[in-house]
Amino acid sequence: MDAPHLLAGLNDEQRAAVSAPLAPTLVLAGAGSGKTRVLTHRVAWLVQVEHVSPHGILAVTFTNKAAGEMRGRIESMLGVPSAPLWIGTFHGIAHRLLRLHWRETNLPQAFQIIDSDDQLRAIRKIIKSLELDESRWVPKEVMWFINARKDEGLRAKDLKDEGDPNRRQFIKLYELYQEQCDRSGSVDFAELLLRAYELLRDRPDVLSHYRNRFRHVLVDEFQDTNTIQYDWLKLLVGPTGVPFAVGDDDQSIYRWRGAKVENLQQYRRDFPGVQLFRLEQNYRSTGNILEAANALISNNTGRLGKNLWTSGERGEPVRLYAAFNERDEADFVVNRVRDWTLKGGRRSDCAILYRSNAQSRTFEEALLAARIPYRVYGGLRFFERAEIKDALAYLRLIFNRVDDASFERIVNLPARGIGTKTLDTVRNYARANACSMWQAAGACISELGNRLGQSLHGFLVLIEQLDQQTRNLPLHEQVDHVINATGLVAYYKQDKGDRGEAKVENLEELVTAARGFEPDEAAQMPALANFLSHAVLESGEDQADEWEDGVQMMTLHSAKGLEFPIVFMCGMEDGLFPSQRSITDVGGLEEERRLCYVGTTRAMKQLFMSYAEQRRLHGTDTYGTPSRFIKEIPPEFIEEIRPRIQVSRPVYVPRSSGSGRMEEERPGGIRLGQRVRHQKFGEGVVFNVEGDGSNAHIQINFERHGMKTLVLGYANLEPV
DNA sequence: TCAGTATGGGTTTTT
């Protein structure tokens, strides 16, 4: 009954978790402790030892990458195709459920998924149609509001305005947006989850079917679940299911988009007698790096508690570099990369991590100048490119005429003489008759002038024709025909420079993608619909040039789950990391600290941290202080490179005189990084100074009141 | 209708 090969090579805790009895389980898995291993071995264990049918197992992850990795590993372990197993992202699984049960959820069969870009457009359109001021009703904020409510499982009708007219308006916009989506058959990301939840909640027949089927539900990165995901899981598992959750509260870095670490605790409450396992042995980092990470994260409150250890060597200390400015910082990194490659290391062993994407620029320039290949992660992905979305919009409209967003996107692209005036007419008609743009367009032709009517008619005919012509073609020929017959390819060919060329190439790449596309058999839908959904759900991270050996650059967020022999954590300055906005609230600061922890634990052999005294940010020079996180790491784990002679430089550097007179101190001794006291705001740190004399504007980061800009002459500051 | 200029705003990201 045992399967030694499944437990071989695992440590005691891992083995215990993998072979745990069939009861609710929680595995607290620290960074680099072999969490994916446990998850995949557990699935194999269920199948081979417990003789659970793969048909009865559901494994959920957050990213397609994680899902793919898991699928691959399980397949090779079981030695059979893993098709009967449901492995996927929350969104992917939800989508599959909705495809199978579109009737029960009141969706049209042709429903389409929209990405956040489409969602924002739709919301903006609604705000405009109500003639609201976009600066007062910021589309992004509205979107955020709607998504946050959906993540909590709330519909517009569930919300009360509480006498707040502001809130009332938001709720109204939510309602209108949802009506619009329902009319056009669009489902946004949050809606996928919410509908899937409502499906189980409201349809006992469906619920019991899936409860019977999926007795075993495994969840990765449990700390990242939001309310609706958790409720959905709980519903699905019910009283009889066997959940197996893996997570790490210290790596929860998505609170800002609705993730609830508390779900880890909630899980233990909802499933009394949860078997708890802790994986604390780290197989990734050296002792020094690990100790530094442990010390850092111990500053957070309310942790579930866990201390990583390693049996490996101490390794080298964390190296700290104080750069003069961001250029110097980049040069430092480039030189360290060079050291590594000269010793025979691969460039891809090095990762440059930063807090915000904008920081990548300086590094790119420096690497470019040094002729070191690199790769930046997390830019615009394939299916998010404008030209691709244009092509997809045609396909979507062909598939589903009531898709207004797609209609508006391509009705005049390439230009065919359908301008604002024509569209206004159509829009008004559509609104007045509560019908789709497509229908409205048909009805408006006669009342438009000869020429305008003709153009519009031409468009309608084009779409109809494309539908007729491509209906029975294989998917890739369908795509190929559409991009050519609509004139899209010709249109982008005109674009000047290699920009246009690249776009045409991308369109051709789309045809290739369509050719290689394998439909999801289980979802039971036409290949085109399947392809369109796939494009939105898996916008395509894998780039073509993956094979070139290049330095890896990415944000700290996107580094989660990865590991590199050499890691550079850059821009370690208060205000940047931790970010300015997070500093004012405690929860925010703790999340930043976890982010720092995640970054630190990515490093296997060497970890470099750097900060710049002076940094050009949004066009102006700012003077930062080292990140508070650096001070939270005990000095014995850190080695400063190029010991600093002077820690804080005087604020006042005469520019105009250009003389050799250096660094005069301001009266009152105001220096950057200096602690000062203000009568009203209390204590703070001088963050930046612009101008000079008593007219100088001085920016101070107050402990209680956050960042304030004051005029030096009036501020009455007292050095502390 | 389009190109060229003014304006504003600027964590983090997956799906």
Next chain:
DNA sequence: CCCATACTGA
């Protein structure tokens, strides 16, 4: 400073 969008003039 760099980008994305809105507005203006031919």
